[in-house]
Amino acid sequence: MKPTAEEVRDALENTNIAEVKSYSGRGMYGKECPAMDLEEIDEIAILFVMLTRDHPNLADWMARNVKLDNMGTGYVVYWPRASYEQAA
Numbered sequence: 694m695k696p697t698a699e700e701v702r703d704a705l706e707n708t709n710i711a712e713v714k715s716y717s718g719r720g721m722y723g724k725e726c727p728a729m730d731l732e733e734i735d736e737i738a739i740l741f742v743m744l745t746r747d748h749p750n751l752a753d754w755m756a757r758n759v760k761l762d763n764m765g766t767g768y769v770v771y772w773p774r775a776s777y778e779q780a781a
Contacts, residue, residue, distance in 0.1 A: 695754070695774065695775070696751055696754060696775060697775065698726060698727055698772075698775045698776060698777045700751065700775075701726075701727045701751070701755065701772050701775040702727040704744055704747070704748045704751050704752075704755070705727055705729055705740075705744075707743075707747060707748075708740055708743040708744065708747075710729065710731070710736060710739065710740050710743070711729040711730055711731055711736075712729070712730070713727055713728070713729055714727075714728050714729070714730070715727070715728065715777065716728030716769055716771045718760055718762055718769070718771050718773055719760075719762070720773075721773050721776065724773070724776040724777070725776060725777050726771055726772050726773050726774075726775050726776040726777065727771065727772055727775055728769050728770060728771035728772070729769070729770050729771075730764075730767055730768070730769055731767055731768045731769075731770060732766075732767045732768075733767075734768060736768075737759075737761070737768070737770060740770070741755075741756055755772060758772055758773075758774045758775070759771070759772060760772070760773055
């Protein structure tokens, strides 16, 4: 079952690895989703170890749906399939 953006954000916040932000990645056309800025690529592994420990079912979905952008000074990991709903 697809989690909400809020569920993804809450799980990311519980890891305390980095601040959770809203991000609009490639091909998202302005929609925003939960994301984190990471300095080193190996922080992604640490993130998923922590998610698997604390939220095993959610971690599986997040691992299958994660996207990564290299920003030159670090990485943005984000989950476009958990985009925040636009207010009507």
